[in-house]
Every structure is written in C-alpha cells, then in structure tokens.
Amino acid sequence: MPVLPRFSAFSPAVFAACLTLAGPAAFAEGGPQQHLRPLLNQAGERVLEYDWPMLKVGTGEYEEGPTGVTVFHFQEKSQVAVDVRGGGPGTVNAAYMELGYDMPELDTVVFAGGSWYGLEATTAVATALKDDGIRDGDAFSLEPSIAMSVGSIIFDFGSRRLNEIYPDKRLAQAAFRAADSGRFPLGAHGAGRFAKTGGFFGCNAYSGQGGAYREFGEVKIATFTVVNALGAVTDRDGNAVACYGEDGWPSPLKTRDLMSEFVAKREAPEAGNRKNTTVSLVVTNQKMTPAELKRLAAQVHTSMARGLQPFATIFDGDVLYAVSTGELDETVFSSAELGTLASEVMWDAILSSVPPQPAHPEFRDRQVLDAGALAKLGGHYRFSPKASLQVEYRDGELYARATGERDVYAIGREEPVRLLPVDATDFTVDSRYPLRLRFAADGQLVLNPGHWQQLGRRQ
Amino acid sequence: MPVLPRFSAFSPAVFAACLTLAGPAAFAEGGPQQHLRPLLNQAGERVLEYDWPMLKVGTGEYEEGPTGVTVFHFQEKSQVAVDVRGGGPGTVNAAYMELGYDMPELDTVVFAGGSWYGLEATTAVATALKDDGIRDGDAFSLEPSIAMSVGSIIFDFGSRRLNEIYPDKRLAQAAFRAADSGRFPLGAHGAGRFAKTGGFFGCNAYSGQGGAYREFGEVKIATFTVVNALGAVTDRDGNAVACYGEDGWPSPLKTRDLMSEFVAKREAPEAGNRKNTTVSLVVTNQKMTPAELKRLAAQVHTSMARGLQPFATIFDGDVLYAVSTGELDETVFSSAELGTLASEVMWDAILSSVPPQPAHPEFRDRQVLDAGALAKLGGHYRFSPKASLQVEYRDGELYARATGERDVYAIGREEPVRLLPVDATDFTVDSRYPLRLRFAADGQLVLNPGHWQQLGRRQ
Amino acid sequence: MPVLPRFSAFSPAVFAACLTLAGPAAFAEGGPQQHLRPLLNQAGERVLEYDWPMLKVGTGEYEEGPTGVTVFHFQEKSQVAVDVRGGGPGTVNAAYMELGYDMPELDTVVFAGGSWYGLEATTAVATALKDDGIRDGDAFSLEPSIAMSVGSIIFDFGSRRLNEIYPDKRLAQAAFRAADSGRFPLGAHGAGRFAKTGGFFGCNAYSGQGGAYREFGEVKIATFTVVNALGAVTDRDGNAVACYGEDGWPSPLKTRDLMSEFVAKREAPEAGNRKNTTVSLVVTNQKMTPAELKRLAAQVHTSMARGLQPFATIFDGDVLYAVSTGELDETVFSSAELGTLASEVMWDAILSSVPPQPAHPEFRDRQVLDAGALAKLGGHYRFSPKASLQVEYRDGELYARATGERDVYAIGREEPVRLLPVDATDFTVDSRYPLRLRFAADGQLVLNPGHWQQLGRRQ
C-alpha cells in the first residue's frame, strides 16, 4: 500500500529550491572553530513590502543549521514595551523595559533561533552598534546614546534539526550590517528558518516568520512574528492552515476539532517536542506614553490566541515587543483602538508566516536500482556529533538505523527502518511526516533536500 | 415608520419576568443610611449544574441597583494564582499571590459590580469567614488559618445604570452565607447583574456571568466569568452573539467584520462607555505547583481573546484567578494540556453568560391614551441623585428631557425627546438601543421594566 | 531573687495612662454583633506637627483590641506608586498601581491592624468617599472621579493580643471622617496601636506608628510608617533602641551584635511570632513622573533596612506607598536626591515610632494580701473566645494557668505559674517580658493595665 500524502488543509507543493551545499567544514558544529557560511538578507520566495524608512530589517542564516536571525533596526531611538507570556521566554533587558521611562532608548529588536544560545545575537547587535560608531558609551551626553538592543529567541533544536548550530555573534552582526528598509522575507527565513507549529496536535507543520503592514491615514502599523508555536496556526475561518494529520483526518481541518479531541488522542510528547516559542513585534509611528504602549503590547499579544491555538502555554516562550517610533506626535487612536487594529494586522502576519509544506514523497512498488547500486549506498552517515545513520543493504532492500545519541526523525535507534524507493537517488519511509533521503553523487546523504535539509557526510 | 428591532444574531425574547419592587427606601442611594433589599442565591432562568462539593457559590443582588456579587467559597484551603491583563483592574491581595508560595491558602474568590467600590465585597467576605469562626487570626497554628479572600470587580455604572449603588459589606456577607454547592445561575445574576458587552462597536448588549463544568476522567474543570467586556462575545463560528447593531448591519454578524470596519465607523466613545472588565475564575482539582498554576492562569486568560474580541484592552480591567483544590494528587495533564482543555471550557462559560436580549418595543402609530390621561403622566421623575426625567405633555404627545447631571440613556439634557406609545402604560423612543418607559399605577416611572429596570419616583 | 527589669537601651517609663474601660459588650469579639467603642483621632502623648493642608490624617482605635486604623486623605487626586518587598503583604489595588499611568488618581492610603481582615478598612474608606459625595461612579466625566483607596495592614494578633478584634468598616469610616491636617499621633496609635518589633531576637519591644516632616526650600517631604517589624529598630549609632533582652545583655545594645550572635541564640520561634509587617508612606509635593515615583518608592523602602534590622524578611509583609501631590510643578530634586532626603526623613519616622517601653513590675518578697483576700481572687477569667486564665490559691500563693486554646503570654497551658505580688492589686510573673496582672475592683483581671491592656472578665 502506498503511503499517501497526509498533509491536510494546505495545498501541498513540491519544494524544488535546491540550495548549494557548503563544504565539509560546515559540519564542524559547535566549538569556537566552526566555519559556517552566513547567508544574508535573502529575498525568499515571498516578501512583505513596506514603506517605512525608519525601520530596517536584516536577516542572516547559517545554511548548515539551517537556523537564522532577524534584526529590526530603528533608525532613531524609539520607545519600547515588552510583554512576556510564555513559560520559557528568552530575553535581554526585559527588566529594564518594565521600568516605564518616558524616553526613547531602543535601537534594535533581535529575533533568533538557537534557544537561549541565540541570545548572543541580541547582545552582538548591541556591540555592533557601538563598534560601528552608531552608539557609544554615553560618556557625557544628556540624551541616551548607549545602544539598547533587546530580543528573544525560539527553540529550533530537538525534533526540528539534527545539529545544534546557533545564530552567533558573527551571523547577527552581519545581519545587522546588511539591514535595509522596505522588504521583509516571509516564511522560513531569518529567525524562522527552521520553525515548526502544531506540535501539540502532532501537526509538526513547517513554519517561519510572518509580517504585515498597514496604514490607517497617517498611522502606520507593522507587525512581525516568528511562529514556532506549540499550537496550530488558525485562520479567520477556524481552519488549521498547516498540519500533517493522521490518516483519516478531515480536510479542511478545524482547530476547534483538534482542541476538543486532543485529550483522547494525546500521547505524552517527547521532551524534545515540548519546546516552542512565538516571538513578535508590533510597531507604530503614533507617539504613545509608556503605560499606553505597555497596554498595546498586552492587548496585541493576547489577541494572538486567535491565530495560534493553543497559545502562551508553559511550553511556549512567547514574548512580544511593542515599539512606538513617535514620528507621529498626535493621538489619532486610543491605545485600545490601536491595539484592535494592530491585532488584526498581527493575525495577518501570523498567517503569512506559513511556508508551502513539503509533500510526502511518492514511493514506487519496486526498486529502481539494481542490487549492486543499492549495496553501494550502504554506509555510515554522520549528521552531527549526536546524529548518525547506518544504512545497510539486505535482501534487495535498504534499511536505515540511527546510531548516534538520538533518533533521526522517524528512523529510530531500536529497529532498522526499510527505505522505500522514490526514484534513482531518493528514498522515503512510512511515517506521518514526509521524509526524503537523497543519496548524492558525492557520497553524501541529504535528508529532506531543499530548504530544511540536513546533510550527512559518509564516514 | 415603526422602529424595527435592531438586535441581531440572537433570537430576541420578550423579557417577561417582572420583579417585585422594593419600597421607597430603596432609592436612598449611597450613604450609610441606605436600606437595600438583598436578593440571595437566586436560581435565575438558566443554571449551571456541577458536581463539586468543594466549591460553593453564593450570589447576592441589590434589586435597586440592580447590581450584585458572586462569592466562590472553597471548602478547604486551595492554591491560587492570579493573572492581571486589563488596563483598569481592581484587586485585593494580588501582590501576595505573585509570591508563589507552595501552600494552599485561598478561601474565597469574590466578584462584584460597583467598580472599585465593589472591592468592599471581597474584604467583607474575609471578615465574614472570621466572624463566623471558619478562620481566625492564625494565632498559634502552623497551618495558615487566616482567611484569604481575593477578588475583583466590574464597572457597572455609567452607561449601564442611572444610580451608583454598589455591592457592600452587608450584601457580600449575606451572599457568602447563602453559598451552596452544585448550582450557578447563568446570565445577568450576581456580579454580572448589570454587565454589558461590545461597547467598542456600539453593541451595548446585555451580558452577565457564565459558567461551565466538565470532567475529563478524574480531572474536574470549572470555569466562571463575569463578562463586561469592551469587546463582543464571539462564538466558535466567528459570530458576534449579541449586539444592538446599526440599521443595515448583517445577520448573522461576524466579529471579524466589526474588527475590520470599526475604524471607519468609530466615533469617540463617551468616557462613561470606556470602562469595562471581564473577571474570571478557572478551577481544577488536579494538584499543581505554583509555577504551573500561574502558567495555567496565563494560558486560559490569553485564550479568552477568542471569545471576547477585542480583549484585554486599556479600557478593560481583566483579571483571572486560577485555583487548584489539590484534591487529585496526580499529574494527569501537563499545565499546557490542562490549559488547553480549560480554555475550551472557559469559552463555553463566556458563551453561557449572554442573557436573552430585550427586543425593541414596537410602538403604535397613534396614541392609545386620550389627552387627559397623557397629561396626567407628566411630571418630574427622579432615578438617583444624578438622574432625573422631566416628562411633559404638548400637542397630544409626551416629551421627556433629562434634568439631572447626566443623560438618561437616549434621553439627553439638551432637547426633549418624543415618547412613542407602545400600549396603555408603556412608551419608547427612537434609538439604536431598546428603551421602554412604563408609567406604573403608583405614579412611578419604570425604565426597561424587568431584569435591568431603573425606577423613577415621581417628585 | 527579685526579677530585675530587663529592658535595655531605652529609658524605661512607668506607663500610667489608665484608660476608661468599655462595658461588657466590648468583649463580644468577632461576629457582626460586636459593639466596639471607636476612639478617634486621639492626640497621643507625642504628636508630629506638619504644615500641609493637602494631607489630612485620621486615626481610629478599638480600645477593646486594642487595634486601630490610620487614614491618609489627600485633598486632591495624587500620583501614587507602590513598592512591595515583604513576604506576607496585604494590599488593595496594588496591581493597578503597577501600570504606571501618568494621571493623579489616589484619594487615600489606609493602614490598619488586623492582618488581612484589616483590609476592610481600605475598601471601607473608598466607599465612604463615595457615600459622602466626595467621589462618585465616574459616570460621564473625563477626569477620574472614582475613589481610589489603597492600603496595607500589619499583623497584630498572635503573640501581641489575646483577642482577634480587627479594624472594621465602621471604625475605618469614622477615622476617615475625623481626619484633619497638621497633627499625627506618634507611637502606639492608629494602625500601630499594638505593634511590636524585634521578635527575631526575642526583643518583643512595643512599637507604634512614626512620622516625620521636613521642608527643603519649597519641597515638602513627609514620611509615615507603622513599624511592626521582625527586626529591631536601630538608630544612627547602631543601637537597638528598644528590646527586652535576656539577662546579661549589654546596654546600650548594638544591633550588629544581635545580628552576628543570633545564630547561636536562636530557638525556633513560635508560628505566632513569625508574622510581622512594616507599612510605610512617603509623600512629596514635587511633581514626578510615574517611573520616577516608582524609583523613589524603591529607594526609600530599601533605605529602611538601616533603621530596621533585619528588614523585608519572608515573615514581614512590607509595603511602601510613594505619593506625589504634584503641587510643586518643578523638578527641584532628581529622583535620587529626593529619595536620599526622604530616606533620612523616613529613618526619623522609624525612630519616632517607638513608644516608652513598660518596665518590669518590681515584686515583693512576700505577699501583701492575707490568705483570705488572695483566695478571693481565684477564679476563671476569660479574655477572648480563645484565651482564658484559671487563677487558683494554694499554700499562701496564687497560681495561674491558661485554659483556652492558647497561652496567655508567659502563662502557659501546661503548668500553673506562680504569681508574684507587686502591691495590693497587682501581680507579675518571672518572665523575660514584663507582665502585670491587676485584679480590679469589679472582679475583672486586667493584664498590663494601660495602653496595651487586655481585659479578662470573671466567669
């Protein structure tokens, strides 16, 4: 019986973009010696265009993770408020923001992958602002001139990637220096390069970063969010917009049905699956007092419970930053009105974060390759210090088993898993989630070739 | 042209319950001399039944407000966490709850009308616990024995009522003493006696208190909420379930349409309309650590942004209490799972809070009464120290004008408003919101006779 | 061997004021039927005089507790910030104050005895403001007109008093209505009527409320504090200014010596002794932003660790309110400067709170009364529902034993304690703390007659 594509409620798309692979050095994960190849400010397939010179955005990615960072650089000191709601937040200088000074001090908001390690990106952008002479040590000035960089991170290790590469100082400073105004790549880019959603229901949909921009007369509102939620992205009709469902799940899939039935279906999720976070930013040009801005942050953050269900759980680390550039020194909207408008713009941003979901590879009934060719694919493939696959030829078929400290997606460490042939180079396995194994000409094994690929070197 | 009922999206119901009116003393609003008639633990039209002896509920109301109080009394000391999200919260002992002690101390959660004045209800229940010998001064015991009563309030003055009667010590202690287990009146009762929702869109729908109860195996979850939100109550299909719309508004009315169009429609709301609050309680019997319970509170409170849109604005004073009775000393659900289940139960509670909405009275084309009878109805009617109506007969018709410090609903202080005849005793006016004026046999003028009536004494 | 007065480091004073006792009804502690005799705005032995019409102070006491309340009433809406530091705070509306609105809203700060039960005093003053027509329901005004009453409490049960009478609505509203400007009674008055300090070292010194007032040019600073600290009041020379020490303790007594030696001396304190709180208020007329005022609150509250050692422990419930009346719309001092000045004024307030300490009664070597007279004093004396003494004549001497649920100071429930004769009516016992038992002519037994007396009715 062929494994049917189980992806529901989103038109599946074959993900064709095949990125150039970096050389062997890319595998030297961790350690101060790693040489990763930064990819900066790339356009992506979909881009939000916005008209706001005050706000520059830079993204950087390590293709070898893949993981990344997104830097929002305000060209003038701006007022900021923070709202922390999740159970596992990562923050820099959150305590200061709570003090409510009526003084614009913010320079940058930095989002990154890499869990708490990714906070290095936030502090690195602060020091880049100083190193580049934009800010200094506030020696004798009356105006605040020390760089204020705040930021948060998402968890993109564990079930997402086989390695633990994180966005470091080098990548963050490069992304900061590449920042520009007007374009924001949507989907699996920057900090959202390897995000997932819906783990609470076992959806494990690919996710990314979203953005939306609207003008209401003179008032500008921009929203950004890196969606890595335990919950499922939900549209205004109540549909879960991306979910690898179980066999027999309806299409379209209503989040309300997931919510009411998850108790019966639930299994204790693996620890590695219980780490999530959605980090968000709302920006307006209307001047606001610290108290009003804080209320705006609370309202918009709360409203995200509509587009992400569930939201703000103990396994999320949700943080939202609200920024007022103060360019428009007039109270056009009350904080409640602005919050309501921004909440809708934020819902748009959430929806825009969802990338096209890879489809399940269709496998053949019989091998495409002969025994000799199959046997040659056997070997030990190493993805990271913790993840390896042993591929063996047996009785006309290939089998794979994880041999490192951890499973390799659906391929566990207990039993060898039969590889199902897709074509002359690609195989798959019988799993709820699509998994493609491509044996490359250079002897490497690429899992899920394309945007979220993991590269195994033959040992 | 007859004024058509403008209520949309909820099957209108003629509200027939005619309550016995209290005597003249009832009008002595405010002051230590007021003699209000408490109404305790009344059943209401709709009642939530639940099976949980640990939790007793008592409601009390001053019919003359009308306004009221709802007391939740836990029969054993329980663990509590609080989550404050709105811009105008009223709380007692919130600072203590933030300290996170792992020690059950809570006795009661008290919700009341009366804005900050209604906090007297919370402290009064504490002293009732002591006066009644249930708790004491913790003189020499190791276990906490001082009563811990926490609570919050809603704003039910302003555009809701013409008087400023509040739930005081006497009412709260009476409600506490009348508390029992198993039944919770739904709709406009207790603290929700004169709540409204949807003011943000001009809906001004009548609201109330809601509750829901479910068991998941051995795990019990009860949710309660007094819904007085600036936002509109929204069901799982996205409909605004109660709203007095403007002419031409569609039915059913989608909240998403309100959200996207309110900018065009908005007028600066009166200050009196910009005071709202939703206060809520979620209870489980599963034992939880302080940190987990706090996360549960945050998650469930956040989830309410689905059923109330917008939610947690600067004009709301939203507070949620999460209580674990600890009867079930087993971790059946993680905090995230429990939070997700409870969020759905809370949405049910929100929906159950909506009472049948009074319809617009249908008026006749011509007077039912003769000129003499009409003229006799003229006079000065006083509703409270701040609100009075001058009713005058002129050219075969009655006109009314507000003469106190404030408007009387749609009847302002500038221009006399023509009263449109409904039947031999009742009149109405041309307004977005239903208004019925009944000239009673005893010379009194009753506005909106029934559950939300306001009583005017002829001077 | 005669028991020598053990009080150290404060010139002991015989406390002579003998207050008229209320009638028997005064004993009906607790319950809605209690008829306590309020004592309002009394002058006290020592009074702080200050020149600030904006600030009225009212104190009320129930002599039968004794316990009381202190109400600070600002004649115009003022800006307020709160700083909570202790482990057992009692607060009303603390969550609101944290929101940092730049809008004067405060009407009153209320301090009371009675532990959490005394919070009724804070809410009662709010409703008094409304009942008296000073504030209303904010119906249609733009300016905030709802009464904002905040406040905190001290624990004065347990080892302090034998009964559990608390400052209730009636007392608080009476104190509010008696408030006036210019005079503040120092020592054991108002909320500080039955406070104690130094329990951490076994000092158990009598305490009270303190206040200080200074002008720095046009800038006014007033500080008030109800000192019921676990720690010892310490002056600027490092002396513990009031402490019933153990035999052999040096005089003057240095707090530093207590701090360094308490580990060796410590015994597990009774639960009833581990409840303390210092509640404080700092007021300035200089206008401040919410963030600055919050910093002022933090700085001054922190500085109190000099005058109270230790301070802000888990057994304290320390709360400080900082208020800016905004009368002086000029930034004369930075927040840090104002905080430093106010910290010194607060230290003065702490020191002014200490009342003269009752001395140990000096007893005679032999009985003053004959056997017949002694025998007549025997009987059962009831102080409260929980505290009673059985006095028995045996072999020419009187013995007392506690018979209720709790000890009566040094007289326990296990062994009868011999009463040592002082004069024809008074007796004492061998104890670290002074205890005087006076058999009154009307058959009552008065413990510690005078300001902190407890009255026992013969059964």
Add this chain to the structure above:
Amino acid sequence: MPVLPRFSAFSPAVFAACLTLAGPAAFAEGGPQQHLRPLLNQAGERVLEYDWPMLKVGTGEYEEGPTGVTVFHFQEKSQVAVDVRGGGPGTVNAAYMELGYDMPELDTVVFAGGSWYGLEATTAVATALKDDGIRDGDAFSLEPSIAMSVGSIIFDFGSRRLNEIYPDKRLAQAAFRAADSGRFPLGAHGAGRFAKTGGFFGCNAYSGQGGAYREFGEVKIATFTVVNALGAVTDRDGNAVACYGEDGWPSPLKTRDLMSEFVAKREAPEAGNRKNTTVSLVVTNQKMTPAELKRLAAQVHTSMARGLQPFATIFDGDVLYAVSTGELDETVFSSAELGTLASEVMWDAILSSVPPQPAHPEFRDRQVLDAGALAKLGGHYRFSPKASLQVEYRDGELYARATGERDVYAIGREEPVRLLPVDATDFTVDSRYPLRLRFAADGQLVLNPGHWQQLGRRQ
C-alpha cells in the same frame, strides 16, 4: 601652596604595581578588529579563599580598558532567583527567573563592565558552555540541559575611563574557561576592574569587587558584589570608608553627615557621573523553594542599603542573584534567618571590595627638568577616539588641554591646565581627585600609572 592629599577615612597607599603595557594594537578601541590582551584569573593583591568545589570563579580583564568580567560557574545545575532594584539594570533572562519553576537550571552568573555592551559576556558564556560540550540543545533529555547563563553589568565608562572598550565574547569565554574553585580576587579585578563609588557626594573613590564566605555548621554562604554604587561604602561604625573629600572634610567621615548635608553642597552632577550599578550574588548550599529563594534575594539585596548609602537609586542598576546549589537537602535555617546571616556576609563582601586608594601625588615647588627637557614633552597624546590631550610648553611650564570630544578628568577643553612637577617624569594638577601624568620613555603619556592607568599615544 602644595596640594595636600585629600583622601579621607582610608589609609592611603601608593599604588606601585606597574603592569606591562600591551603594544599599539591595543589602542584600536571598538570595531571587530580590536586586539586586546586578555588577562585571566589573576590573583590580585587580596584574595578571598573559600572551600566550595561546586563554585568556580573566573575573572578576565582587558588591561587596555581597563575593564573586565567575572564568571561564577556552578558545577551542577542550581536554583536561582533574581531581584532587580536599581533604575538602570542590565539583565539576561530575568523574565524567565521570575517564573518560579522548582527546577535547578542555572549554570553561570556573569558580571561585567561595559554597561549594556557587557551583556555580551553573559551570552558568550552560555555559548561557551555549549561549544565546550558541557551543555547542549536539550534535544531529547528530560533534565534541563540547555545552558542557562544569567548576568548583569556595571557602567564603567564616562568619568571612569577615557575609552569605551568592553568585555566581549572573547574575554568572557576565556575567563569562563579559566575558572577555578577556591580563590576570588578582591578589589579592582574582574567586572570591578574600574568601578567607583560615592559619586553622589563627589567622592569618586576607586572601587572593585568584594566577596565573603562563611560556614554556619553545614550551611555555606558565599556573597559577591561588584560595587559601583552612586552611594558611599559605609562600615558598621557609620564611616564612609573611601571618599576623596573636599578640603576641610572631617576624618573619619560619617556617611550620615554626607547624607544630611548633601543638599547644601550638591551641584548638578554631570550626566556621565550619574550612571552606577552594584551587581551582587549570594549563594547557599541549603536547598530552598523558589519562593523562599526569591525572598532571600529580596532581603539580602535590601540589607545592602546599610553598606551602600544611598542605594538602589534611579541612577543605579542594582541587581542581585540568589543561588541555592541544593547540596544540603535540609532546612537548617528559615529564609529569614538565612537572609539575616547572608546580609552580614554581604556587608563583609561590600567592605572587602574597596581597594587601596591612590594618594594625591605631592608636587615640587619648582621644575625638576630644564626647559629643553620640558619642551620635548609637548605634543598631542591620543587616549581613545574621543579623548586626547594637547601638551604645550610655555614660559618654563607645561600646560595641558583636552582636544577631543570630552574632558580628560580634571583637564577640560576650555582652558589649558598647568602641570605641576612631581619628579623627573611625573606631573599632577590641582584637583579634588588625584591625577598623575607620567611621560614614559617611549613617548607615551600614562595617566594614573598603575592599576587604573590610561595610556596616551603620542601622535
């Protein structure tokens, strides 16, 4: 008239240690190209010895700042709480610590100079923990295995140093890797390398890091603090232990006198002087609940107001971390007792932070050098991109004037200041604070040669 040494209340000491200077590359402040010479784990003149293998300490310094970092590395995951009190805190992951999970997660506490830029040190130690394989990405484990590094910074720019070099990733990771147990350098080392205190009174005393360690039976308590306070370090006798006073100030100098008289003396301090911070750490081996540990943090932090006066002002950024290693799983002391003990140990730490204060150089009445030699010293000396001195020979004397963006200590940009000869190479100026200018053989100008020296390169 000779300028007398004005240092009071501390036995002045000539500071003789002359450190080897790094080469010219060291001057390339800022920018990713800087090559600073890290100095690791140096012993210092005074060292705290402690016996606690669980706790390793590493310090690193850039001599060219000078500035540094201090890393506390717990060898097993420990429980942590944070208490933020100052008006300008710098923190990493403070929001997470507030959630109160009962789970040891802490790895390191990092203190650094460099204001907010120094937060890079905290995040760098987190990534070092991962890079070195001590912690990972928590992929599939139940126990927390992600590195948790928290930390705070002090402001050591402005009036302290002429350059803006900060402790960066390289320095912090090196210090982390050099960490060892048992010894902690006291005084101007690590994060406290260029700290100052008493700016509020114009003291500008040199400061540093302090530590103290005590055992109470099986209970261990260690305290550490980097003292860079606006206030003055004060001993248990009330003396300001380090202060460059004005002429005529008494010796010993009582802090209480400073506090009461600063209003008369105060001048508006320069902005650069109004940046301070004291960051502290208290560690115990007794196991504590999150709530107890949080109380401990609050109590100890508050107690520091005795040793630092004023404390916790709006110009300080005070943060304290409390850590329980949990090695001793027995409640020997209550949180209040532990807090009291630790408060005394912390006071000891504060006092130990004060380094010997450089004395004013004594100058000669007449030149030591002849005109030719003097003239040769003239030239332009550059200390950092912002600070330079122009030294000119005129009429037999040398004059210096600041030519960059900022003053060079007492040498301003307006008027040339006469240099007073000390010996053949050294000069000084007439100033409240000691300033020594040494013309080195290699053509460089060293200000305050020794521990706090600033190096000027002749252009």
